Amino acid sequence: MNLPADAREPEAAEDLPDVAPRLRELRRGRSLTLEAAAARAGLSPAHLSRLETGRRQPSLPMLLGLARVYGTTVSELLGEVPPESDPVIRAARAEPVEADGWTYRRAGSASGRAMQPLRVTVPYGAQGDLVRVHPGEEWIHVLEGRLRLGLGDGVHVLGPGDSAHFDSTTPHRLAAAGPGGAELLFVHTLLTSPVAELCLPGGAHRR
Numbered sequence: 001m002n003l004p005a006d007a008r009e010p011e012a013a014e015d016l017p018d019v020a021p022r023l024r025e026l027r028r029g030r031s032l033t034l035e036a037a038a039a040r041a042g043l044s045p046a047h048l049s050r051l052e053t054g055r056r057q058p059s060l061p062m063l064l065g066l067a068r069v070y071g072t073t074v075s076e077l078l079g080e081v082p083p084e085s086d087p088v089i090r091a092a093r094a095e096p097v098e099a100d101g102w103t104y105r106r107a108g109s110a111s112g113r114a115m116q117p118l119r120v121t122v123p124y125g126a127q128g129d130l131v132r133v134h135p136g137e138e139w140i141h142v143l144e145g146r147l148r149l150g151l152g153d154g155v156h157v158l159g160p161g162d163s164a165h166f167d168s169t170t171p172h173r174l175a176a177a178g179p180g181g182a183e184l185l186f187v188h189t190l191l192t193s194p195v196a197e198l199c200l201p202g203g204a205h206r207r
Contacts, residue, residue: 019063019077020054026070026077027052041065042134059100061127064188065134073116075106094119101126107185115187122147122182128175132168136189139165140174145182148175 027037038048042065050056051066058066063074078097094105101123108117128148140149141163149156149164150173157177158164166172168188176182 019058020052022077023048023058023066024052026066026072030070032069037066037069040069059127060102060104061100061130061132063099067116068134068136068188073106074104074118096121104186115189117185117187119143120184120186122174122176122184124176124179124181126176128173131171131173133171134168136168137165138168138172138189139163139185139187141185143183143185145180146177147182147184148177149173150175 027034030037032040034045034048034052038045041048041062043051043062047056051058051062060074063077067074067077074097089107094107096103096105103121103123105119106117107119108115122145140147140158142158142160144160147158149158150171151164151166152170152172156164
């Protein structure tokens with residue numbers, strides 16, 4: 001998912017729950033080898049192995065990429081599984097989770113869905129140089145502040161009410177454009193989902 005993610009190995013973070021067993025369980029449940037899952041997530045097998053054994057904690061972009069590969073959500077990776085019968089996400093239940101400088105709150109129940117919606121707080125100076133490349137699409141809507149979106153060779157500054165919808169195989173970077181940070185709605189497609197089963201020829205995401 002993130003080209004430089006493999007080279008930027010964050011130390012274990014105390015504010016993230018231990019996701020290692022869940023990552024290993026999901027990979028094995030999808031019948032993916034360590035090498036195959038790592039390749040799809042844009043990581044090296046050694047790096048994914050360290051995440052699965054708890055020697056490294058994943059950043060939020062890494063969690064997003066692994067969630068796409070395994071057809072689940074960041075919330076579920078972190079053990080926040082909402083009742084499947086309740087389609088409404090109440091503000092009081094959307095507990096914030098901080099990872100690698102960003103704070104996110106889930107904005108939908110995406111288990112078994114084709115998309116994952118999040119509400120994300122992007123502080124000034126966090127992850128501004130991190131390049132993301134992964135299958136699928138992304139939709140971003142700025143609620144507060146200003147967001148700098150680097151998309152391919154172009155740079156766009158989005159203000160409150162502005163949106164962007166793009167193919168996420170295009171290299172992209174997200175950063176707050178001002179010292180006040182930015183608040184945004186963020187929706188991305190999951191690589192493995194009931195809908196993806198219909199879109200990927202020959203079950204290309206499975207082995």
